[in-house]
Amino acid sequence: MLKVEGIHVYYGLSHILFEVSLEVHPGEVVCLLGRNGAGKSTTMRGIMGLNPPRQGKVLFEDQDLSGKKPFEIARLGLGYVPDDRRVFADLTVAENLDIVEGVSKRKPQWTRDRLFEFFPPLAPIAHRKAGLLSGGEQQMLTIARALMTNPKLLLLDEPTEGLAPLVVKTLEEQISSLKEAGLTVLLAEQNQKMALRLSDRAYVIDNGSIRYHGTIQELRENDEVRRKYLLV
Amino acid sequence: MDFAANLTLSALGQQILVGLSRTTILFIVASGLSLVLGVLRIPNLAHGSLYMIGAFVTYSVAMALGGGAFGFWLALIVAPVLVAAVSFAVERGIFRHLYDREHLMLLLFTFSLTLVFNDMVKLIWGADYRSLSPPEVLKGFVTIFGLPFPRYNLFLLMLGPVVALGLWWLTNRTKIGKIARAAAVDREMVGAVGINVSRVFSSVFVIGCFLAGLGGALVAPTQNITQGMDHAIIIETFLIIIVGGLGNIWGALLGALIFGLTDSVGILICPQFAIVFPYAAVVTVLLVRPKGLLKSTW
Numbered sequence: 001m002l003k004v005e006g007i008h009v010y011y012g013l014s015h016i017l018f019e020v021s022l023e024v025h026p027g028e029v030v031c032l033l034g035r036n037g038a039g040k041s042t043t044m045r046g047i048m049g050l051n052p053p054r055q056g057k058v059l060f061e062d063q064d065l066s067g068k069k070p071f072e073i074a075r076l077g078l079g080y081v082p083d084d085r086r087v088f089a090d091l092t093v094a095e096n097l098d099i100v101e102g103v104s105k106r107k108p109q110w111t112r113d114r115l116f117e118f119f120p121p122l123a124p125i126a127h128r129k130a131g132l133l134s135g136g137e138q139q140m141l142t143i144a145r146a147l148m149t150n151p152k153l154l155l156l157d158e159p160t161e162g163l164a165p166l167v168v169k170t171l172e173e174q175i176s177s178l179k180e181a182g183l184t185v186l187l188a189e190q191n192q193k194m195a196l197r198l199s200d201r202a203y204v205i206d207n208g209s210i211r212y213h214g215t216i217q218e219l220r221e222n223d224e225v226r227r228k229y230l231l232v
Numbered sequence: 233m234d235f236a237a238n239l240t241l242s243a244l245g246q247q248i249l250v251g252l253s254r255t256t257i258l259f260i261v262a263s264g265l266s267l268v269l270g271v272l273r274i275p276n277l278a279h280g281s282l283y284m285i286g287a288f289v290t291y292s293v294a295m296a297l298g299g300g301a302f303g304f305w306l307a308l309i310v311a312p313v314l315v316a317a318v319s320f321a322v323e324r325g326i327f328r329h330l331y332d333r334e335h336l337m338l339l340l341f342t343f344s345l346t347l348v349f350n351d352m353v354k355l356i357w358g359a360d361y362r363s364l365s366p367p368e369v370l371k372g373f374v375t376i377f378g379l380p381f382p383r384y385n386l387f388l389l390m391l392g393p394v395v396a397l398g399l400w401w402l403t404n405r406t407k408i409g410k411i412a413r414a415a416a417v418d419r420e421m422v423g424a425v426g427i428n429v430s431r432v433f434s435s436v437f438v439i440g441c442f443l444a445g446l447g448g449a450l451v452a453p454t455q456n457i458t459q460g461m462d463h464a465i466i467i468e469t470f471l472i473i474i475v476g477g478l479g480n481i482w483g484a485l486l487g488a489l490i491f492g493l494t495d496s497v498g499i500l501i502c503p504q505f506a507i508v509f510p511y512a513a514v515v516t517v518l519l520v521r522p523k524g525l526l527k528s529t530w
Contacts, residue, residue: 048424074426086421088414099411103426149426 001026001184002047002078002153007056009046016042018209019056022186024153029175029185031195033230034205040188041083043205044157047186048080049073060153075104079151083158083188085138087145089131093122096130096141100148108150115144119174136167143174153184160191168194192230196220204229242377243500249376251496252489253385256392257451259488262469263399263481264443270416270479270529271436273335277342279444280466281349282319286311286448287457288353291362294452301367308449315445320438327437328430346462354459361458370453384453391450395443399481402439412436416479416529471510475517479529486525490517 002024009017017039024030034040045051047058049070058065065073074080088096097112116123119140125133130141139159146154156175160168172194179185179198189195196202202219204212206229212219219225265279289311290304297303322345330338365371366384373380403409411432415422423429447465455461472491476483491510498509517525 050420050424070420070423071426071428074424080424082421082424086418088417088421090413090417091410095410096414099407099414099422099427100425145425 001061002186003059004043004047005056005059007043007046007053007058009042009051009053011042011051016208017046017053020046020205020208020210021056022203022210022213024184024186026152026184027182028201029179029187029199031199031202032186032188032205033192033195033202034188034190035230036190038205038229039208040205041157042208044080044082044155044186044188047073047155048078071103074149074151077104077106077150077152079146079149079154081142081146081154081156081159083161085135085142087130087133087138087141089129091130092127093130093133093141094126096145097148100145104150106150110147110150112148115147118147118177119144136163136171139163139167139171140174147178151183153186154178156185156187158188158190160189160194172198192226242379244497245377246379246381247496247500248493249381249389250385251493252392253388253492254496255488255492256388256395257447257454258468258472258492259392259485260395260443260450261447261465262472262476262484262488263395264440264447265469266473266476266479266481266484267399267412267443268437268440269473271412272331272433274338274342275470276437276440277339277466278345278349279441279469280462280464281346281353282315282441282444283448283451283465284353284457284459284462285318285349286315286445287452287461288357288362288448289314289445290449290452291364291457292357294364299365301369304364304367304453307452311449312442312445315448316438316442319441320434323434323437328434331430331433350459350462359459361456363456364452366453388450388454395446396485403481408432408435468510471514473524475514475524477524477526477528480524480526483524483526483528490514 004020004022006019006021007017008015008019020039020043022030022032032040032043042051046053049065049068060076060078063076091099094112097115101112116126121137122140122144125137130138133141143159159171159175163171168191175185175198187195187199196216196219199216201215202213203210204225211229212225261279261283265276268274268276290307293307293310294303297306327341330341370384370387372383374383374386375381403413411422411427415429415432419429422432468491472487473484475490476485476487490513494509494513495506498506
């Protein structure tokens with residue numbers, strides 16, 4: 001479904017990603033593990049076209065994304081949840097969802113009301129400014145906003161970063177039910193425990209290169225990789 | 233000096249009304265400038281030229297239809313729409329290809345637009361000034377506070393809240409307005425959720441320029457329509473939005489009120505130095521609140 005083929009991504013002059021390749025199949029949850037600064041977010045941004053790869057390419061459902069603008073990539077069915085959340089702070093919760101309504105031409109699976117059912121804490125605060133929400137509420141809102149585009153694949157960048165353990169648990173359950181509903185997810189995480197529970201396969205990234213990939217079972221058994229690239 | 237004699241309560245009340253009608257024009261033009269600055273992040277130096285074009289077009293349309301009431305009302309619609317059409321052509325034709333360039337390039341581009349627009353005005357209308365009288369219903373005076381008050385100013389006074397309400401509705405109740413507010417803060421994220429930011433920019437730019445044209449059309453019967461009227465308004469409106477808070481439409485309203493009122497009341501207190509008052513007010517506000525009175529989107 002998503003194929004990243006040897007992408008090199010730069011921020012200005014600095015070379016961040018080296019020959020990163022990965023693949024996500026329909027219905028899978030694949031996690032991209034790595035320490036802070038390893039290149040997880042940059043991989044996500046490269047896929048979304050926010051930092052277009054200078055070499056290599058990204059294919060989504062066999063379509064080459066090179067040269068496409070982020071809004072075109074989003075409309076093809078990639079939902080993006082950035083690590084720093086970036087809700088539209090001046091808009092209310094409902095408005096954050098409303099402005100995304102109808103951007104994709106596909107038959108909508110998600111509506112505002114369905115999302116409020118799926119994320120119950122958001123319903124009572126629908127008319128509060130998004131900038132005033134707690135971290136957990138903001139995280140739910142960014143996921144809801146991405147779902148509003150009716151994505152086929154969700155790019156989830158560190159959804160649990162900086163959240164309280166109880167909130168992390170709720171989020172984990174929600175992501176897990178998204179998976180059951182058939183959504184494909186690429187999940188970037190530092191939180192190994194959660195990521196390993198949710199995912200089918202894992203990639204490990206360090207210093208801008210993929211160092212390892214395999215099933216969750218294989219990674220659990222491979223202490224060396226985990227010690228070398230994931231322990232803080 | 234007998235300004236104490238001038239300073240009766242009714243004279244003050246009347247000057248305040250005059251100031252408020254001036255505020256309407258300033259607000260309309262400044263809100264357009266602020267809207268474009270807030271969302272596109274571009275200080276559109278050509279905003280004043282569009283205002284001037286709006287005034288000249290209003291004159292020409294009204295005159296072409298015999299200078300009567302019908303011509304005036306039609307001109308009031310045609311002029312802003314024409315200005316908006318020109319800005320749309322410029323935006324889609326040239327401007328949008330520059331959004332990725334550095335900020336200075338965009339600024340220089342809007343500056344070059346002022347040169348082109350001003351020469352265009354010179355070519356079409358020449359260097360003479362024009363004047364236009366308001367339609368029959370808005371001619372003459374009504375008596376307020378025992379003093380005569382121009383009917384046309386009363387019309388402007390009533391129009392101000394209508395435009396303010398319209399802008400509120402646009403930014404808070406329409407989808408394009410909500411998207412514009414989101415894009416003002418985080419345009420990259422707006423793109424990443426599948427919204428075509430370039431199209432939003434285009435709409436906002438055209439709406440902002442429409443307001444410049446509307447301001448020019450409304451001001452036409454109140455002053456000489458002439459080369460150079462763009463300079464005065466662009467300086468005033470930039471000061472207004474700086475005082476009010478860049479990109480904030482209510483800031484533009486507040487700034488326009490300060491500017492319009494200090495100007496008109498200043499004339500009453502000390503006519504020789506009246507021009508100083510608004511600028512003194514601007515300096516005072518900026519000394520206390522350098523980022524402007526209301527929350528800036530910058």
